[in-house]
Amino acid sequence: xxxxxxxxxxxxxxRPLTLIGNLFFEETELCFTKGDTPLEAEFFIxxxxxxxxxxxxxxxxxxxxxxxxxxxxxxxxxxGKEHLRQVKNTLSYVYLTLLQEYxxxxxxxxxxxxxxxxxxxxxxxxxxxxxxxxxxxxxEEYLLSEEKIQLMKQIVQxxxxxxxxxxxxxNEVSIYVGIPFxxxxxxxxxxxxxxxxxxxxxxxxFLGGLHYEMREIGRWLKEKGIKITTVYYGxxxxxxxxAEEMDMLYEEMVxxxxxxxxxxxxxxxxxxxxxxxxxxxxxxxxxxxxxxxINPQSYIQSTLKAIGRHHTVEETIxxxxxxxxxxxxxxNMDLIIGLPGEGVEEFDYTLAESAKLxxxxxxxxxxxxxxxxxxxxxxxxxxxxxREEIGTMMDHAVDWTNEHGYAPYYLYRQKNILGNxxxxxxxxxxxxxxxxxMIMEExxxxxxxxCGAASKFVHPETRKITQFANPKDxxxxxxxxxxxxxxxxxxxxxxxx
Ligand code: SF4
Numbered sequence: 001x002x003x004x005x006x007x008x009x010x011x012x013x014x015r016p017l018t019l020i021g022n023l024f025f026e027e028t029e030l031c032f033t034k035g036d037t038p039l040e041a042e043f044f045i046x047x048x049x050x051x052x053x054x055x056x057x058x059x060x061x062x063x064x065x066x067x068x069x070x071x072x073x074x075x076x077x078x079x080g081k082e083h084l085r086q087v088k089n090t091l092s093y094v095y096l097t098l099l100q101e102y103x104x105x106x107x108x109x110x111x112x113x114x115x116x117x118x119x120x121x122x123x124x125x126x127x128x129x130x131x132x133x134x135x136x137x138x139x140e141e142y143l144l145s146e147e148k149i150q151l152m153k154q155i156v157q158x159x160x161x162x163x164x165x166x167x168x169x170x171n172e173v174s175i176y177v178g179i180p181f182x183x184x185x186x187x188x189x190x191x192x193x194x195x196x197x198x199x200x201x202x203x204x205x206f207l208g209g210l211h212y213e214m215r216e217i218g219r220w221l222k223e224k225g226i227k228i229t230t231v232y233y234g235x236x237x238x239x240x241x242x243a244e245e246m247d248m249l250y251e252e253m254v255x256x257x258x259x260x261x262x263x264x265x266x267x268x269x270x271x272x273x274x275x276x277x278x279x280x281x282x283x284x285x286x287x288x289x290x291x292x293x294i295n296p297q298s299y300i301q302s303t304l305k306a307i308g309r310h311h312t313v314e315e316t317i318x319x320x321x322x323x324x325x326x327x328x329x330x331x332n333m334d335l336i337i338g339l340p341g342e343g344v345e346e347f348d349y350t351l352a353e354s355a356k357l358x359x360x361x362x363x364x365x366x367x368x369x370x371x372x373x374x375x376x377x378x379x380x381x382x383x384x385x386x387r388e389e390i391g392t393m394m395d396h397a398v399d400w401t402n403e404h405g406y407a408p409y410y411l412y413r414q415k416n417i418l419g420n421x422x423x424x425x426x427x428x429x430x431x432x433x434x435x436x437x438m439i440m441e442e443x444x445x446x447x448x449x450x451c452g453a454a455s456k457f458v459h460p461e462t463r464k465i466t467q468f469a470n471p472k473d474x475x476x477x478x479x480x481x482x483x484x485x486x487x488x489x490x491x492x493x494x495x496x497x
Contacts, residue, residue: 093111180451183197196241230435270323278322333357336365351400365423
């Protein structure tokens, strides 16, 4: 959709306007000259005595007009970034209101387009804002629906029950280990996931680099006396390497990392059932891995085929039972709403199958069209459900989890997510993943090691975030892992001294 924008000269507002537009139309293009532009939005911005006032008009080609206005008293002495943020939010408010009226679509997340809405909730809570004031802010300034505000409130409360010292963990770190191999690549995936077959050489050198990173990072943490809160093996599929390779890797972890027995949680994504074997489960048990994921995504065989997952539904169920029988007592299962060819009926079937297994946690994702995925590149081949249907499936997930004793404990949103909804992790009592909360709420440093592992260094006092990414492809990683390790240690030297 091409939209002619008048009255906005400051380029810093273009991105927020585009993001709001994209909530309603597939691709929004802001235009600054009139031409082939079916919609025209004009804004008038005034600021006087600390009062910001923005009025907007949206006009269609047929001459239909919509109007919206928002006034806001800014706190005294507001300047720089914070001032810009307030003006940006006010403008987004007006633009969203105009587009809601024009399309008839109500955005339940209002003007919040970011990935981590609950982080904002925590920030306001930590600043001392009361629950009522936070509620009012989300409702009146961000235009969030009651349903989403309640969801955030519930999640924040739950997180504080699971991690009562959440606000005081910035002196510890968590560790993410990225293993970039999978049996085959799923159509919606943009993670570093290289088909493992025929790559043994590259797997071996990759693991050499990973052992090095573990040793060096572990040594530095020990020297500084910094504790590890959680460790998460992701990727890729960390169980796509052999049982022997897993054994050596976890042994390295135990030897290199400080105080491993007191790490609160170690998770290994065993995401693809086709990688799970009895031998690998024995290794996981040997190193007392607390939590694994076995991801069905869907229990409909034709869907798995369509998205490039070369395993059967039976295999998911069989591997779940195998893991259970071998003592795994914290298993997560990921589901995806809106997979190609699936509607409410198919998703209900997947929920009914989940009820037979009752894993300790279920993460319900909503399909998102990520730019680099096979699915996005060939969008025409994949038929997905309508916005209404996606909404209904999400409602069914909420009801189902509630009825089966699960509660939401973390959430995140993505760009181009179907129906502008969210991904929510649900867990039975006491089975919430601490790592998932830490990564979403950004309350402490997460050191990423391995391929495609993103590090987030959170300053222990200011909470300012420095990002650093390891390369995604094994070749660059294998060539430069020492450099990436040193860079991370240098960043941490500055932060933690
Ligand atoms: S199993 Fe996960 S990481 Fe591997 S290709 Fe599929 S979605 Fe990507």
